[in-house]
Amino acid sequence: MNSEKKKPIKVAFPHMGNVYIAWASALRKMGIEPVVPPRSSKKTLELASIHSPDSICLPYKLVLGNFLQAIQDGTDYVAMISSPGICRLGEYGQSIKNILKDMGFENKYVELQLYDGFKGMYKFLKELSGVKNPLTVIRAINIAVRKMFVLDRIENIFSYYRAREITVGTAEKHYKQALKYIYDVEKTSQLKKAEKKAIQEIKKTEIDEKRDVLNVDITGEIFLVQDSFSNQSIEKELGRMGVQIRRSLTVSGFLKDAIIPKIFKKGETHLERANRMAKPYLMRDIGGDALESVSDVAFANESGTDGIIHVSPFTCMPEIMSQNIFPSMRENCEIPILTLILDEQTGKAGYITRLEAFVDLMRRRKLYKQKKKNCTVSNTEICNQAESKNM
Ligand code: SF4
Incomplete structure (x- = not known):
């Protein structure tokens, strides 16, 4: 034998x-x-x-x-x-x-x-x-799809903690350990427990709850949004500056549109939202993630986010188109938008300077809005004078 x-x-x-x-x-x-x-x-x-x-x-x-x-x-x-x-x-x-x-x-x-x-x-x-055996194949797809949703949820929690961490790098250390817990899971039935364990791990990060954090969405070409090497660790850099990130384009969102059968879908998918919200500015899919990018700007504006960053690779045609649409959106969308075109030649120092300037702009804008909100009818005139001096 x-x-x-x-x-x-x-x-x-x-x-x-x-x-x-x-x-x-x-x-x-x-x-x-x-x-x-x-x-x-x-x-x-x-x-x-x-x-x-x-x-x-x-x-x-x-x-x-x-x-x-x-x-x-x-x-x-x-x-x-x-x-x-x-x-x-x-x-x-x-x-x-x-x-x-x-x-x-x-x-x-x-x-x-x-x-x-x-x-x-x-x-x-x-x-x-x-x-x-069809059951084995279905189980394999099931665990992969479920893991992707868990990973995206954990990513959001990580982003919350990284923006508020007291010692730079601690949230990332716990996050890496959390990913290991998810990687090791073999059965769908163990996934919930592993997700809990991963979240507890990230929550070990010591944070300053009162830190004045900015909320920023990231959109653009999906590979660049996801891949920290090609986006030059944009989320890490922003986290260091006290910015909490929300990725508008996620793999789980993509799977909801591309893989999950209709009867299992709950609520509006990202693509459905894109088709709805991009409408006045872009009427059809022009390739890549352009439709999503345009709609993500409108969505971020509506949801009161402090700003949105659009990342795209050099020579990416669909994203060049979406970047050219953003100026015309300014009539209805007052949200600050930063567009970044990246390739292997992009220098880190200039890139960080642009991020810092954008963060500074968002902070001043937030402060201005808060001040304006605090102004009562009786002191409107005084406030207006203060604003004109500030801005
Ligand atoms: S042009 Fe290249 S980078 Fe842009 S969406 Fe298409 S494949 Fe992606």
């Missing part, structure tokens, strides 16, 4: 924030060994830049770099999430496949049609693993 067990196949996915945690659990459920590439870094970028087309967008290079590093680490397959996209996203899959083919790695490339929704994910996992 052959006692040697068949080795599980190894599959790698590209990084995008904490998505690797959800993917790893889905793959493990299917009997596949997940290969998590090293976190994106300069090395990732250098490796990819040699093989990438000129002036291609930053997310492409990082995805390719992740794949090349995973291949170096011995993965059997690299899994590309493909989409029909109006922008270059529609070409990503074929282009990366061609590059890998030229390098002799063609047979390592597999593709997931995520935009085929639940069906696409089901087919992908089934074919990749060879597992025929």
Whole structure:
């Protein structure tokens, strides 16, 4: 009798924030060994830049770099999430496949049609693993999707604590530990307990509850919003300045639109909100996350947020369009907007200066609004005089 067990196949996915945690659990459920590439870094970028087309967008290079590093680490397959996209996203899959083919790695490339929704994910996992039991595949999708929602909830709590922490870096230390708790969970039934444990971990951070914190939304191209390497740790920098972040574009929000069947959806999805709120300014999808970005500005304005930051990669056409729409929104939206275009050449010092200036502007605006609110009818004139001196 052959006692040697068949080795599980190894599959790698590209990084995008904490998505690797959800993917790893889905793959493990299917009997596949997940290969998590090293976190994106300069090395990732250098490796990819040699093989990438000129002036291609930053997310492409990082995805390719992740794949090349995973291949170096011995993965059997690299899994590309493909989409029909109006922008270059529609070409990503074929282009990366061609590059890998030229390098002799063609047979390592597999593709997931995520935009085929639940069906696409089901087919992908089934074919990749060879597992025929539909229940196993459904369980794998279920745990991945649920983990993504948990991760996004934890992210919000982390953001609250980071903006108020007394010692810089403590919230992040606890957050990293919290992520480990979620990563290790194997069963959906254990997820609630792990989420509680993760939240308790973050709550260990010593904070100043009374700190005057600003609330800022972040929108733009989804990869950049999620990926701390390409957005130059924008959330960490803002947290240090006492800013609590709310990501307008989340992976769980995307999954709610793309994967979760309609009957299980509660409330308005992000895409539905985008279609509703972008309307006066942008009438249809023009690719990427432009529709969402425009609507997120209108939403942030309506919800009284202190400001909104729009991040996009250099040469990203859909986001160039949305940035050009923002000025015309100023008629109805008084919220401060900061637009940041990023690529591998973006210098950190100038970038931080822009963030600091924006935070300063939001603080003065908040103060001005508070003062105005405190002015009673009888002292309106005095207040107006004070305002004109201040502003
Ligand atoms: S949305 Fe922008 S960055 Fe993303 S693939 Fe399209 S062009 Fe590139």
